[in-house]
Amino acid sequence: MRRLPIFFVIDISESMTGEPIELMEKGIENIVSSLRQDPHSLETVYISIIAFAGKAKAIAPLVDLISFYPPKIPVGGGTSIGSALNVLMDEIDTNVKKTTFETRGDWEPIVFLITDGKPTDDPSQAIIRWTDKYAKNVSLIAITLGLNADVGILNKISNTVLALENTDKNQFFKFIEWVSASVKAQSQMIELDNKNSPVSLDKVNNAGLKVIGTTSELNISDSSCVTLTGRCSSNRRPYLIKYAKPKLVEGMERFIKNHQYYHLEGAYKLEESYFDWSTDNYVAEQVDTSSLDGFPPCPQCGNQSAFAMCACGKLLCVGDENIVTCPWCEKNIKFNEGSADFLITRGQG
Numbered sequence: 001m002r003r004l005p006i007f008f009v010i011d012i013s014e015s016m017t018g019e020p021i022e023l024m025e026k027g028i029e030n031i032v033s034s035l036r037q038d039p040h041s042l043e044t045v046y047i048s049i050i051a052f053a054g055k056a057k058a059i060a061p062l063v064d065l066i067s068f069y070p071p072k073i074p075v076g077g078g079t080s081i082g083s084a085l086n087v088l089m090d091e092i093d094t095n096v097k098k099t100t101f102e103t104r105g106d107w108e109p110i111v112f113l114i115t116d117g118k119p120t121d122d123p124s125q126a127i128i129r130w131t132d133k134y135a136k137n138v139s140l141i142a143i144t145l146g147l148n149a150d151v152g153i154l155n156k157i158s159n160t161v162l163a164l165e166n167t168d169k170n171q172f173f174k175f176i177e178w179v180s181a182s183v184k185a186q187s188q189m190i191e192l193d194n195k196n197s198p199v200s201l202d203k204v205n206n207a208g209l210k211v212i213g214t215t216s217e218l219n220i221s222d223s224s225c226v227t228l229t230g231r232c233s234s235n236r237r238p239y240l241i242k243y244a245k246p247k248l249v250e251g252m253e254r255f256i257k258n259h260q261y262y263h264l265e266g267a268y269k270l271e272e273s274y275f276d277w278s279t280d281n282y283v284a285e286q287v288d289t290s291s292l293d294g295f296p297p298c299p300q301c302g303n304q305s306a307f308a309m310c311a312c313g314k315l316l317c318v319g320d321e322n323i324v325t326c327p328w329c330e331k332n333i334k335f336n337e338g339s340a341d342f343l344i345t346r347g348q349g
């Protein structure tokens with residue numbers, strides 16, 4: 001039997017923390033349960049999930065719909081599209097059967113690459129490998145969540161770049177339905193016509209997706225999100241604080257107070273695995289705390305501020321106590337009243 005391999009390559013960088021990752025987990029579950037109800041898909045569709053932040057890895061190897069178990073989606077620092085592509089190509093090499101003179105291999109794989117960011121590494125080598133050997137035989141659809149992804153890079157690896165402009169829950173699930181419907185349609189077409197055809201983009205508008213032709217349509221703001229990593233001084237566990245620029249409608253700037261500031265979006269618990277998915281060697285950006293609006297309590301222990309900095313340059317939480325041991329460097333820190341603005345290291349995004 002010829003299988004139809006579907007790869008989801010998912011950006012799990014810091015900016016996805018919180019609701020986006022939860023939606024993504026639910027979205028994958030929805031896609032799988034919807035496909036399981038479709039007899040054509042049940043027969044042909046195989047699914048694999050590759051996650052990428054600073055590092056990339058297959059978190060679900062290519063399996064049939066019945067054996068597929070939705071993985072927990074991690075979070076990491078960085079957006080290494082190069083690593084994501086390399087892992088994707090390795091997975092294709094290992095798991096997708098090629099057509100030879102003797103046997104017919106699998107159907108052309110379909111890849112949904114979903115990202116909201118800009119690469120933090122140089123993906124040019126991976127892109128060369130991709131265009132030389134894979135681009136012709138793999139159908140890759142790149143989807144940007146929001147309007148801040150680097151479309152220039154995505155255009156180099158895919159003829160089809162779509163943007164989900166509005167990333168609220170409703171729109172996101174419409175997009176997920178579109179993915180399920182596209183996969184169903186592909187598996188049906190394969191059965192009827194016995195040949196591969198490109199994924200239809202007829203209904204993308206209904207799904208809130210916009211076909212992006214040129215680079216100029218996106219990149220509205222290059223830094224819509226600031227993320228910072230800290231550790232809880234009570235239980236030492238990591239957390240992430242996320243700020244975003246308020247969404248602006250053109251001409252409305254003056255109605256939104258402090259629109260040039262990053263507003264607090266939330267503070268989230270991180271798993272220790274965050275560090276495994278992050279790049280070790282990136283040049284940290286600095287962000288001026290005076291451009292940040294709002295400081296959250298610690299999401300791990302509830303301490304009143306998750307936003308204290310040790311002399312080692314790392315963030316930790318503090319409560320009422322005057323002396324705290326830094327969970328990063330083990331030094332005792334004495335906090336005094338009054339807060340001068342300071343520079344802190346910004347996440348990779």
Ligand SMILES: [Zn+2]
Binds near residue numbers: 233298317318
């Ligand atoms: Zn804490």
Ligand SMILES: [Zn+2]
Binds near residue numbers: 310313327328329331
């Ligand atoms: Zn420290």
